[in-house]
Amino acid sequence: MQKTSAAPAIRIRNLVKRYGSVTAVDGLDLDIAPGSVTALLGGNGAGKTTTIAMIMGLLLPTSGSIEVLGHDMLTSRYRVLARMNFESPYVEMPLRLTVRQNLTVFGRLYGVAGLAARIDALARELELSEFLGRPVGKLSAGQKTRVSLAKSLVNEPDLLLLDEPTASLDPDTADWVRSHIERYCAERGATVLLASHNMGEVERMASRVLMMKAGKIVDDDTPSGLLARYGRQNLEEVFLDIARSPVVRASQTEPVA
């Protein structure tokens, strides 16, 4: 388990989300260190998306607290939203607007200074220059993912939330996207919370893995720590062990950090 003396980028205490009689997130306690890349894993319905949505402020918890970059997301989320961003291939950008128009709109919403130069720089970095004038709806899946990534980086966020950032991309493009995210994090010291079902991606990018099941974190370690403890060759086997086991391997009595 990692320990850090710096104030956490994300601090969650006793977070609960219920939909009627269904408990989607069940008393989560969690600290995420600044500058770290943390993967949130779990089967469908484990509570990953619900947790991320509450961190972003899209979803109100039933109870508990969430602090992001030192701000309470329930009472002062607008103080911190400009320092966060999100990327998911499942949430498309407006399709009729061109790449430049989309980035202009989102850049202005985030209050980015020197926006035109920022968009040009992003376009160069993400090899989007030739597509800037093209509607997003006319781009390939890989190009759309790069646009979505550009949008997520337009405000140079201190906290980046990624939901399956390379889903449905070919291995070459997926590798390219991962490399770019890694480079960005290394240069900016940004914190990343990554939800993914791609275990190779998690092993490569994450320094810490949180395993969720039935709304709780049931294990928390480095990728190598998990492999060693479960005696497995890769994270996919660890994932299957946890997903198919009714037993909680590591219960939470203290906030995991």
Added chain:
Amino acid sequence: MSMAGTDTGLSARMNRVGAMVLRHWYLLRHSWPRTLELIYWPTVQMLMWGFLQVWLAGKTDTVATAAGVFIGGVLLWDVLFRGQLGFSITFLEEMWARNLGHLMMTPLRPSEFVASLMVMSVTRVAIGFVPVTILALWFFGFNLWGMGLALVAFFANLYLTSWSIGLFVSGLVLRYGLGAESLAWSLSFLLLPLCCVYYPLETLPGWLQIVSLSLAPTYVFEGMRALLLENVFRGDLMIRALALNAAYFALSAYAFRRLFDASRRAGALLQMGE
């Protein structure tokens, strides 16, 4: 450190409202059917009521037909109806594009989002309205702009009503999804018979007049008839309309806020769409 501004001042707020207006301006520019639709229906309505008025003028002797109360009514009704539609459709565009989740993760406040919807409501009405008023002058010799400053009072009140309805409908769609979309197209029509658009208040039965007088647009259409038929601007009617509009707008803003929070509790922002 992020390069984004965390300024909560007026200029940052205006910048975000401007960003949303720009987003919808881009959308209109990219889609000529959307622009055409803004002109098409107001033109059809105006021509139909205009020719009806011409026919009635030949059959009857009433001052009303000569003074253009039908065309005036249809044009002002269109400000109310298209204003609400402009507000609601701009909101629905975000639902159709499944973009609301993206927007709500940015520093855009609900109040700024609503302000951008108001600006787009005015913009969309203006795109359709200006050419139609020119056509009304050309075809029927009816000059709406001849109402002068009274028109400002009429427009202000009708826009306020249209935004109140649009805000309430948008809140319902936000909370209950696109299943509530049909309200965006139909709710305003509830006002059409009650607000005395084409006939004076005394036409209604007594009990319905009470209902009618509780609705702000009634005072606007009564005021329009006073201006066209008696050449009198009824400021008192406009003040009553403004007071009612202020109350209705406050109620709608409260309802929108509650429905927005309810949608955040229910996770509706994550499941935008059908």
